[in-house]
Amino acid sequence: MQHLxxxxxxxxxxxxxxxxxxxxxxxxxxxxxxxAYHQRLHTICLxxxxxxxxxxxxxxxxSVICSGEEPLVKLQISRTFxxxxxxxxxxxxxxxxxxxxxxxxxxxxxSSSHATTDNRSKExxxxxxxxKDAQDGEHDPLDEVTLCPVMYGxxxxxxxxxxxxxxxxxxxxxxxxxxxxxxxxxxxxxxxxNIDLGxxxxxxxxxxxxxxxxxxxxxxxxxxxxxDYFYNYFKHGIxxxxxxxxxxxxxxxxxxxxxxxxxxxxxxxxxWELEGKPEDDEDGTDSPPRMRFTDKFEAxxxxxxxxxxxxxxxxxxxxxxxxxxxxxATSRLYGYDGVILEVNEASQVVAVMLF
Numbered sequence: 001m002q003h004l005x006x007x008x009x010x011x012x013x014x015x016x017x018x019x020x021x022x023x024x025x026x027x028x029x030x031x032x033x034x035x036a037y038h039q040r041l042h043t044i045c046l047x048x049x050x051x052x053x054x055x056x057x058x059x060x061x062x063s064v065i066c067s068g069e070e071p072l073v074k075l076q077i078s079r080t081f082x083x084x085x086x087x088x089x090x091x092x093x094x095x096x097x098x099x100x101x102x103x104x105x106x107x108x109x110x111s112s113s114h115a116t117t118d119n120r121s122k123e124x125x126x127x128x129x130x131x132k133d134a135q136d137g138e139h140d141p142l143d144e145v146t147l148c149p150v151m152y153g154x155x156x157x158x159x160x161x162x163x164x165x166x167x168x169x170x171x172x173x174x175x176x177x178x179x180x181x182x183x184x185x186x187x188x189x190x191x192x193x194n195i196d197l198g199x200x201x202x203x204x205x206x207x208x209x210x211x212x213x214x215x216x217x218x219x220x221x222x223x224x225x226x227x228d229y230f231y232n233y234f235k236h237g238i239x240x241x242x243x244x245x246x247x248x249x250x251x252x253x254x255x256x257x258x259x260x261x262x263x264x265x266x267x268x269x270x271x272w273e274l275e276g277k278p279e280d281d282e283d284g285t286d287s288p289p290r291m292r293f294t295d296k297f298e299a300x301x302x303x304x305x306x307x308x309x310x311x312x313x314x315x316x317x318x319x320x321x322x323x324x325x326x327x328x329a330t331s332r333l334y335g336y337d338g339v340i341l342e343v344n345e346a347s348q349v350v351a352v353m354l355f
Contacts, residue, residue, distance in 0.1 A: 010259070014328075017259040018348050019294045021142065029056060037294075039257060039269050040145045044129040058127075074099075075120040094132035097124045147171060155236050158254055158272040159290075160354060163338040166252055166272075168236075183240070183249060185354060190247045193231055193240060200231035206241065237270030252354040256293045261350045262317035262329055269293075272352055274339070276303060297334075297347040304336045315342065 007027035013020040022039065024032040031045040049056045050069050057067040060080055066072045074090065074097075081092050090097040099122050131146050151171045159167040165184040172179075181196050193200070206228040227244025241251035257269035273290045291303045301309045312332040318325075331350060334341045340353040 012259040014260060015346050016348075017346065018256060022259050035144050036142070037144050037271070038151075040151075042130065042143075042145055046127040046129075047125065049124075049127075072097075072124040073120065074122045074124070077124065078120075094130055096128050098126040098128065099123065100125055149173075154268075155238075155270060158238070158270050160254070160272055160274045160339075160352065162274070162354070165249075166238075166254070166354065183252065185249055185252065188249045190231065190242050190249075193249070197233060197236070200240075201234040202230075202232040204230040204232055206230065234267050237267040250355065254352045254354075256348070256350050256352075258344065258348050258350045260326065260328065261331070261344060262326060263350070274300065274303065274352070293349060295349075297341065297343045297349055300341065300349060301334065301336075304339060310334055310336065312343075 007025075009025040009027070011023040011025070019036055021036045021042070022034040024030075024034065026032065028048050029046055031047070032041060033043040033045075034040060035042045046056065049058075049066075050071065055068050058065040058072065063080060065076060065080055077090050077097050081090070084090055084092055089099070131148070152173065154171050155168055156171045157169040159169070161167060163185075165182060165188070168181040168183065170179065170181075183193070228250065229242055229244060231240040231242060233239070237255040237257060239253040239255075240249050241253070242248065243250050254270045254272040255263060255267040256272070257264060257267050271293060273292050276289045276291075278288050289303070291300045298309075312334050314330055315333050316330045318329040328345045331342050331344050334343060338355060340355070341349050342351040342353070344350055
């Protein structure tokens with residue numbers, strides 16, 4: 001693909017990567033906008049169609065609109081898509097055609113453009129493709145994607161119950177499904193995971209025992225963990241560490257898939273929430289306080305322990321990856337009762353480990 005798109009650029013807000021969109025520039029033709037929460041493709045922008053190679057051919061249903069160096073003009077759009085509402089662009093549900101090279105200049109709004117927009121030979125400079133909104137309204141680029149069938153079966157919420165496990169909710173045709181799956185530490189088995197979540201994307205046998213040195217009984221830890229293995233569910237953003245002796249879940253790792261982190265795009269984002277105890281009777285058991293992956297580390301740390309944050313360990317996931325170069329590759333590990341948080345330099349929690 002490198003010869004087709006020689007220049008690829010990824011842009012995101014490094015200080016708030018968990019809560020802002022990601023833009024992927026595939027030079028010279030495509031700009032792809034991914035939504036902040038679901039991290040799904042939200043908008044496609046095609047520009048410079050007649051620019052350098054590769055050549056771009058446009059097809060709608062069974063008809064080729066234009067190909068090669070042939071210009072795409074307003075008349076062809078009208079013939080293919082039919083009538084639409086008047087304006088500076090030709091807008092249809094899910095797609096619109098602009099005659100400006102870049103974003104519409106705000107200063108031009110006061111000028112008269114009716115004479116040029118009626119020019120049937122005016123060339124299309126940009127094509128914007130988005131989800132077709134159910135109400136056929138304007139689709140804000142900062143909005144989230146609309147629930148669609150491809151999302152059915154994906155995790156909508158992962159509610160962390162400290163010292164217990166995680167309660168997984170899934171998307172369905174009606175949005176949030178009523179069915180949920182409770183994975184319990186020390187109780188749920190590998191067979192349970194296979195039945196409820198399906199086969200894992202990968203089974204990885206635990207080989208890295210370096211953390212055992214921090215255990216009060218490191219030799220005992222080595223003996224107990226030598227046959228442990230991971231179930232990696234990349235599409236759900238979750239890893240399960242399973243005992244090699246009892247085949248019961250020992251640890252759960254939830255990945256935030258934060259842009260700029262070493263594991264970005266290896267896992268799909270798991271939208272986790274840390275559940276706390278009700279502070280008073282008004283909270284009730286049905287709505288306990290929670291912190292989410294969108295919250296900063298300082299707030300989550302205070303939520304878990306009102307005192308100062310515990311001592312941290314420095315962790316570099318790229319130390320064995322010579323091909324990965326990142327501006328900020330190191331993270332810190334903070335341990336709490338039943339929870340370990342992996343935090344990057346921008347105070348974003350990139351992963352949560354339950355044990």
